[in-house]
Amino acid sequence: MKAAVVTFPGSNCDRDMQVALREVSGREPEKVWHGDADLPDGLDFIALPGGFSYGDYLRCGSMAANSPIMRSVIAAANRGVPVLGVCNGFQVLAEARLLPGALMRNSQLTFICRDVGLRVENNRSLFTAAYAAGEEITLPVAHHDGNYFADEDTLDRLEGEGRVAFRYLDDVNGSQRRIAGVLNAAGNVLGMMPHPERAIEDAHSGSDGRRLFESVLGMLV
Amino acid sequence: MKIRIHISLRPGVLDPQGGAVHHALEGLGFSGVKDVRIGRLIELEMADDTSDTVLNEMCEKLLANTVIENYRIEKVTA
Numbered sequence: 001m002k003a004a005v006v007t008f009p010g011s012n013c014d015r016d017m018q019v020a021l022r023e024v025s026g027r028e029p030e031k032v033w034h035g036d037a038d039l040p041d042g043l044d045f046i047a048l049p050g051g052f053s054y055g056d057y058l059r060c061g062s063m064a065a066n067s068p069i070m071r072s073v074i075a076a077a078n079r080g081v082p083v084l085g086v087c088n089g090f091q092v093l094a095e096a097r098l099l100p101g102a103l104m105r106n107s108q109l110t111f112i113c114r115d116v117g118l119r120v121e122n123n124r125s126l127f128t129a130a131y132a133a134g135e136e137i138t139l140p141v142a143h144h145d146g147n148y149f150a151d152e153d154t155l156d157r158l159e160g161e162g163r164v165a166f167r168y169l170d171d172v173n174g175s176q177r178r179i180a181g182v183l184n185a186a187g188n189v190l191g192m193m194p195h196p197e198r199a200i201e202d203a204h205s206g207s208d209g210r211r212l213f214e215s216v217l218g219m220l221v
Numbered sequence: 222m223k224i225r226i227h228i229s230l231r232p233g234v235l236d237p238q239g240g241a242v243h244h245a246l247e248g249l250g251f252s253g254v255k256d257v258r259i260g261r262l263i264e265l266e267m268a269d270d271t272s273d274t275v276l277n278e279m280c281e282k283l284l285a286n287t288v289i290e291n292y293r294i295e296k297v298t299a
Binding site: 058059062066094095100101102104105106107108109147149150151174 | 233234235237238241282283284286288289
């Protein structure tokens with residue numbers, strides 16, 4: 001299992017992501033810089049971490065989505081390599097059009113930093129297989145722009161195809177249909193606003209995020 | 222040549238910032254405000270021979286997110 005964590009200027013959850021991957025897989029992930037042209041060879045998993053890449057200039061994730069390394073990430077995703085984007089990583093994946101929709105300013109206009117309840121809507125994905133269907137879990141969120149928007153047709157398609165991976169139990173940020181995480185059509189790309197990497201051991205506020213990494217890394221062993 | 226790119230939220234996309242500004246205007250006593258939508262204006266200084274195709278491509282690839290935004294290209298004549 002060979003994983004990589006991409007760091008953009010302004011990423012701030014890259015180390016948490018590296019620790020989570022190391023804790024769960026027992027192997028140190030590769031560290032990749034946004035300006036690198038190529039990913040390391042033979043990657044089994046790519047994580048885009050949270051943060052404020054490029055200072056959120058223009059739109060959250062828009063500059064990072066066009067950075068040199070993303071051409072390689074997009075190519076890898078299209079080859080079927082599992083890609084996880086958390087928080088800013090989700091915004092980057094949406095801006096790169098690897099995932100449908102967009103993340104807008106939270107409906108209450110405030111930065112939200114707290115634990116939230118989520119329902120695992122689809123436990124048959126690469127990333128959620130270790131959860132029970134409909135299981136309710138708790139993960140932290142920390143974002144200003146997590147308000148998921150897509151048009152009604154897209155939302156219906158996502159629901160119909162089981163591509164809503166996680167849903168907030170309550171309205172957290174104004175997201176359409178309380179969507180917290182979505183999968184691409186092939187199921188190998190997941191974007192989510194809550195932070196699984198910040199909940200992998202009891203020393204954190206919870207460990208409900210650990211099984212996400214066990215799901216995806218376990219399947220890749 | 223000077224180019225202005227006017228970026229606005231697509232109809233149907235909720236604008237919480239516009240809503241807050243609307244509320245603030247009413248709080249200041251301005252009546253008759255029916256709706257507020259907040260967009261973005263980008264000014265570019267471009268080579269005179271830049272084609273419309275290139276300008277559109279710049280908007281589609283980076284300057285606007287067409288999932289939620291519309292854009293209008295204005296060529297400013299001096």
